[in-house]
Amino acid sequence: MASSTYRHRDMKTALCVLSAFAVLGVNGLPDFSVTDATISPPGEKECSAYYYAPVGNAVASFPTIWQPATIMPSDTNAQAKWESIKQYIPDIAPKGNTDGNFDGVVYPADDPDCWWTATKCVTPKAQGIPADIAIMPEPRTLGYGFDDGPNCTHNAFYDYLKSQNQKATMFFIGSNVMNWPLEAQRAITDGHEVCVHTWSHHYLTAMESEDVFAELYYTSSHQACGWSHTNMLQGKECLQPLDRNVPHLADAFLSSNRFYQPPFGDIDDRVRAIANALGLRTVLWKYDSDDWQVGTPTSPTATPQDIDANYQRMIDDAQKGAFDTAGTIILAHELNDFTMQEAIKFYPKLKAAFAHIVPIAVGLNITHPYVEGNTTFPTFEQYITGSMTLSTNFTIANNSVLSTSSSSSPSPTQSEKKSGSIRTLESSNASHLLLALAVFAAAAATL
Numbered sequence: 001m002a003s004s005t006y007r008h009r010d011m012k013t014a015l016c017v018l019s020a021f022a023v024l025g026v027n028g029l030p031d032f033s034v035t036d037a038t039i040s041p042p043g044e045k046e047c048s049a050y051y052y053a054p055v056g057n058a059v060a061s062f063p064t065i066w067q068p069a070t071i072m073p074s075d076t077n078a079q080a081k082w083e084s085i086k087q088y089i090p091d092i093a094p095k096g097n098t099d100g101n102f103d104g105v106v107y108p109a110d111d112p113d114c115w116w117t118a119t120k121c122v123t124p125k126a127q128g129i130p131a132d133i134a135i136m137p138e139p140r141t142l143g144y145g146f147d148d149g150p151n152c153t154h155n156a157f158y159d160y161l162k163s164q165n166q167k168a169t170m171f172f173i174g175s176n177v178m179n180w181p182l183e184a185q186r187a188i189t190d191g192h193e194v195c196v197h198t199w200s201h202h203y204l205t206a207m208e209s210e211d212v213f214a215e216l217y218y219t220s221s222h223q224a225c226g227w228s229h230t231n232m233l234q235g236k237e238c239l240q241p242l243d244r245n246v247p248h249l250a251d252a253f254l255s256s257n258r259f260y261q262p263p264f265g266d267i268d269d270r271v272r273a274i275a276n277a278l279g280l281r282t283v284l285w286k287y288d289s290d291d292w293q294v295g296t297p298t299s300p301t302a303t304p305q306d307i308d309a310n311y312q313r314m315i316d317d318a319q320k321g322a323f324d325t326a327g328t329i330i331l332a333h334e335l336n337d338f339t340m341q342e343a344i345k346f347y348p349k350l351k352a353a354f355a356h357i358v359p360i361a362v363g364l365n366i367t368h369p370y371v372e373g374n375t376t377f378p379t380f381e382q383y384i385t386g387s388m389t390l391s392t393n394f395t396i397a398n399n400s401v402l403s404t405s406s407s408s409s410p411s412p413t414q415s416e417k418k419s420g421s422i423r424t425l426e427s428s429n430a431s432h433l434l435l436a437l438a439v440f441a442a443a444a445a446t447l
């Protein structure tokens, strides 16, 4: 399958390619928010590091990638927003550490915090917080979700989804978006639903409330500015507050994306309250493919056959009628070639087992998946009858400018130095995320 993502190694190359390929948007400005994600210069390889000015210019305004986020000292907008919402956050103490070590944590059996990690609780006990989204309300319907992207080798996977006219919900990590903004744009351009999977992919219940806020805030605002909306080309816009002139309090808290998925599902009512104050609704899953485990040091015995069995378990349940009343949500990963190849392998079986496979927003009949911008999704009925496809109408704000400042680019990981389509599993793609954490953390110091 052909690569179809535009990349560039330096600013000079970028501008040359842009001048050659960009189409004109409003006011004659280049509308490369669309074209960037579809251009494939001959000879370019996936996962070559590149510099993208709109992100490069804004990087100093965001937390260090792959590190647990904190509110930036100079970010008065974020500080003001946090000050405005912190009074609504339940007084629940952090649990364990951000790497998921909960040794020594004493937690009551009656689950006072609705801590999903402990009990799989999805109905908050604190007042005023909506229940988590853990099912699809329509019968025999699968909510099709992928965590941990964007991944720089995802073109074959995205090409496959395109060939099937299948849209999915992609829960992107903010740090990954900073490194691979054009790959993130491909998801938008292809019509997938893009949601939040935090800034640095750590355990949220371990963080102080202000840091939980930062993990979500910078991912949401980054997505708004970095790639999912009309501010893509305007690094300066990323510094603007998300608040708009809105008529009532609830709307004042809205951020750009409506949904987030907590890494490892690790939330309690404190995390939920912070997300809710940012306009983010929690999405969880019932079926975990555990595809991420293959090749990871933390799961040394996990095999591809285990993952096959996990997929098959859900398919068997579907065939036994488990979803005849309400559908479900699967957790899979845009993490490495194996996880994406596994998704491709099982897609026909999922299609056979379920009546409908839909993005989360479509399954919930949400036709405006982002608070900002003009992206429109079909209703559930429109989607399943094929009468309308997901579409995103990108335009560039009138004052868009190309910046020409430069900075160094992160290096691709060893596991990402590959080209072309998704490969079958091999040892080098083991523990992509862990490798990325280490390599990008080092790279971040140069950004």
Ligand SMILES: [Zn+2]
Binding pocket: 147, 148, 197, 201, 263, 264
């Ligand atoms: Zn994840």
